[in-house]
Amino acid sequence: METPGGLKSAREMGLIGCTRCGRVWPDGTPRCGRCGHKLRSRDPKSIQKVWAWWLVGLICYVPANVYPMLQTRTLVFTQENTIVGGAVELANHGSYAIALVILVASVLIPVSKFGVVALLALSVRHRARLSARRRLQLYELVEYIGRWSMIDVFVVAILSSLVQLGSIVSVKPGPAALYFALSVIFTMLSAQAFDSRLIWDREAKNGASPAP
Amino acid sequence: MSQPLPASDRPAPSLDALIACPRCDAVYHVGTAPGINQRATCTRCHHVLIAPRQSAGKRIIAVALSVLFLVVAATITPFLAISTNGLSNRSSILDAALAFNSSGALLLLLSFALAALIVFIPALRAILVIYVLIPLVRNRTPWPGASRAFRLAEHLRPWSMAEVFAVGCAVALIKISALAQVDLGPAFWLFSILVVLVVVQDTLMCRYTVWKRLEG
Structure with a gap:
């Protein structure tokens, strides 16, 4: 697996990672479209x-x-x-x-x-x-x-x-x-x-x- | 390597090729997904991200079915029996879970909580996993509510305490053996097998693969 542009966190890339299924979403997405878990960049x-x-x-x-x-x-x-x-x-x-x-x-x-x-x-x-x-x-x-x-x-x-x-x-x-x-x-x-x-x-x- | 754009402008189509480590938030591009029996771990925190196993789906379903069967069997058959000086008593797993029910409302709540931790949550998780995986192993579209079911199964994972109860049994047995003669009922052995299966079920499961398949 590759790290796009060096190892970065989803937050640094302006994204949110779902802590349940790992799917990445644009910042501001309220819920994960794959597993339905509530998304928060950080709680x-x-x-x-x-x-x-x-x-x-x-x-x-x-x-x-x-x-x-x-x-x-x-x-x-x-x-x-x-x-x-x-x-x-x-x-x-x-x-x-x-x-x-x-x-x-x-x-x-x-x-x-x-x-x-x-x-x-x-x-x-x-x-x-x-x-x-x-x-x-x-x-x-x-x-x-x-x-x-x-x-x-x-x-x-x-x-x-x-x-x-x-x-x-x-x-x-x-x-x-x-x-x-x-x-x-x-x-x-x-x-x-x-x-x-x-x-x-x-x-x-x-x-x-x-x-x- | 693909560098996804700041997604405020548009939902970049490449986002679904990315995976964020749930532990440390590091983002990876899943170019070629790891093959069977390979593992992809986060280079920063070493969390296992992807670990597919050969025909894991069928094996997990088989294990989950046995878990379900064993939970039912272990709950209704006698579990442990003791006897001393002509007096005897026996108890099922449900009796043990509900042991606090005679002494007040708060302890009654605790009884229900224990019954849930030992019996209902492991059984419910098995049912949910079967429901999610059957369409997937047959290469059909997931059944309605499958992602919600899998999310619930994942959420309940730390609260499924069958294996902790098993160690509790061992400790209790040794404590009692000083007081009275203890006989192990069939449920005791069923429960011992159950504990092994619950652990197997969790190690076989590659969550990434399941979510990916549920997405379609």
Whole structure:
């Protein structure tokens, strides 16, 4: 494939590229004539939306860690576990691998996701130390792994539907499950709201050579 | 090399020979489209732009049909069963998804959301993809609303979480095995196959080729 007159962005050529199907249209076209996707050279509200979803995601993440995720009722005791508490208990029982999966999915991925999305959003306005390529890789990583945080919610769902053995043992979902699911959904929306083309605009403005 | 004119004057006819990278907005001229099993990637950000596969259409339809069949089968047959001290319980995938329904309106909403993520969205995506691709592989004109259907299927992609649920199952199984004896139902195996197929379906698909064909 060739780059007409050197590598240029659609915006520099006075065109709009459809982010859904890649078709190129003249500037000002409201909708893509091929796939019907709404066309925007850049989404001016992109960063605002990112921060809005990011913030509600972060707000939901607090009760998700404070409230119990699971309530286990047996003949002799009732036990409530938070996300981290549940993982610690698993580790105490010797299930280190599972404890690690839970910790990675419910703590490491969400926390690093908040960090990466904030870094990306800030880098559009301010100078970034990471190259544009590196930042796009981070963005794609965040988009890909974000959904895997839902693991713990699914585990709670499976446990509470399956472990219902009358008075011997029964498991109920705790309020944290809801907050955690909401937090995952909001951070996914936050990442989706980010217009990755903004990363490269700043690069082009700074006159940095497009790395091959 | 063709240098398209600033298009404010007129919609340049060469525009449909261009492709803009959805990730970084770099514009390329698709002179000779890449052949089967070749890939065209963006030189600036390395995003895969075009990657056609041999008879991908038929294979994707086959996979989508199996996904649809497996989702239905895995939803209605028993999924996991546990027993301890003479007491037992079993649950289907839909039961698991709707596990939050007993504790308030908000959790009921969460239940429906989970059911959508695990069962309905993967099934809907399979139906949409079949609807879009059947006329294309038979070299007919696309069925009405095909581009809208494909757009919806693409939009739903990040929200189809069958494979995440599968890993959740594995974790839950190990957690339960300390408490009680766990039996895997047929749906568990169906679901495991489903997860592999969902991944295959996404890697086979060349979106550029589909859009190009839908355009006519």
